[in-house]
Amino acid sequence: MVRELKITPIKNGTVIDHIGNGLALDVLRIVGVQTLDKDSTVSVALHVRSGKLGWKDILKVENMELSPRKVNAIALIAPTATISIIRDFKVQEKRTVDLPDRIVGVLRCPNLNCITNQPEPIESEFTVLRRRPVLLACAYCERQVDDFLHHLA
Secondary structure, eight states: OOOOOOOOOOSSEEEEEEEETTOHHHHHHHHTGGGSOTTOOEEEEEEEEETTTEEEEEEEEETOOOOHHHHHHHHHHOTTOEEEEEETTEEEEEEEOOOOSEEESSBOOSOTTSGGGSSSOOOOEEEEEEETTEEEEETTTOOEEOOOGGGBO
């Protein structure tokens, strides 16, 4: 007999589904759950069978809606993810993450000499050179970046 455990529904918040297998904890870092109300429930499901991806991860965060910057950061590491906004236990909005042509203020440039890493009030900006796998270039110094977790702002 197979026993199945279910994750309880959330009244209000965000569900991030179709996260690539093994990436949910990285997405959790981007979401920044340390800023949540202590009574908010966070559910993480790792290595869940998926007809679309084979295996996937799922993240449910109560009482949080993601900023556009956080959605862009998620798109960098989990381009197959979908985001559902839940209100009163119902899905009010569902969309796939979409990597914009420009990423502003999400990453730090790995070039320590880049003007965005100097004491200047300049926000980082990257241009998407390639979408699969994702490759970015700094708009200021043209340094290319394909390792995003270490450079999240």
